[in-house]
Amino acid sequence: MRLQWNDTVTGAVGYLVVHTLRAGLATGGTRMRAGCTLSEVEDLARGMANKTATFDLPIGGAKGGIDFDPKDPRAVEVLERFCEAMRPWIDAHWVTAEDLGVPQHLIDEVFEKIGLGQSYHAAISRAADPAATLERVRTGLTAEVDGGFELGDVIGGYGVAHACLASAVSWGQIPADTTVAIQGVGTMGGAAAYYLYEAGMKVTTLADAAGTLHCADGLDVPALLDLRDGFGEIDRTRLPAGVEQLPRTAILSAEVDILVPAAISYAITPDNSYDVRARVVVEAANAATTPEAEAMLAARGVPVLPDFVANAGAVAWAWWLLLGEVDDDPQNSFDRLRTVMHAKVAQLLAAWSEDGVTPRETGHRWADDPAPTTGPVVIP
DSSP, rough: OEEEEEETTTTTTTEEOOOBBTTBEEEEEEEEEEOOOHHHHHHHHHHHHHHHHHOOOSEEEEEEESSTTTTTTTTHHHHHHHHHTTTTHHHTTTOOOOOOTTTTHHHHHHHHHOOOSTTTTHHHSSSSSHHHHHHHHHHHHHEEEHHHEEEEHHHHHHHHHHHHHHHHHHHOOOOOGGGGEEESSSHHHHHHHHHHHTTTTTEEEETTTTTEEEEETTHHHHHTTTTOTTTTTBBGOOTTOOOOOOGGGGGTTTTOSSSEESSSTBBBBTTTTOOOOOEEOOOOTTTTTTTHHHHHHHTOOOOOEEHHHTHHHHHHHHHHHHTSSSHHHHHHHHHHHHHHHHHHHHHHHHHHHOOOOOHHHHHHHHSSSOOOOOOOOOOO
């Protein structure tokens, strides 16, 4: 199902695409960026359906997208009007959350303003005690973790980090001998960089909208993350000594073992895929690699761990929290996601190395055979 919304105040255009409903529910974030298209949102909704099926979640996939600059001072009002327009869906069927250009705290503020409490409203409203469930969700999202972060902000990036670590394990390589480049230092990319740094992996290259930062000996990731603004851009006036500034496009050609595109969709295309020097691409951004570029990489022996596995930790965890399978103890969430991610990545890369089956092909086989939904989703 495709819906298009036109904002008569600013001219912004918004889309909701529901790929699959299961038990009357679909889940997927809402993004905002200038140039967002219906076909992009369709791809993302399809990806969300793949994520929920691959991780055996009892719901379908959807996505929202708004063609508008999130830095525009009118952006919050645009988001509010979009949510009002989509209210029949977000009230009963569509569980949404943060995405590119829309942080979780902002979409939660909008939902509270329009009287729906929190962006998981369509699921929370099904609980026997919605107020208690809302409190459990909020407590889980805001649970404090090391580094001064909140659990809900870092769990997706933690999953990406462990997709990278599992890749190194598949080669028999320790983290200290493994190098990584990450495109994007927002919620997903920043958290992935932090947990890879904490695990001892050498993050040599980071990129944001302003350009690429590089240090062959490894970047001080926590120091750089402290220099971020609200849009995930690093203050160049306060860079640590020894950090080299390169053009933004230099991130793709970094001489590293692992490349993590964690910013925009369609970052790797046929035009730039031959620039990639990494041994594996781990998609932290949704639809980061075009199909043609992925085929070109595979022909060169470079596998792509697809977004619907590598970055699915955020949606899987959100539903584990909604279903009461994890709580506000971050260690429980980290342990479960780490175990699941390592197992899935090991299977993907084994099929690639042993049989030449791309990780996306294997992942699609999982997605095409989801766990059956035997009844209504029960939210405790």
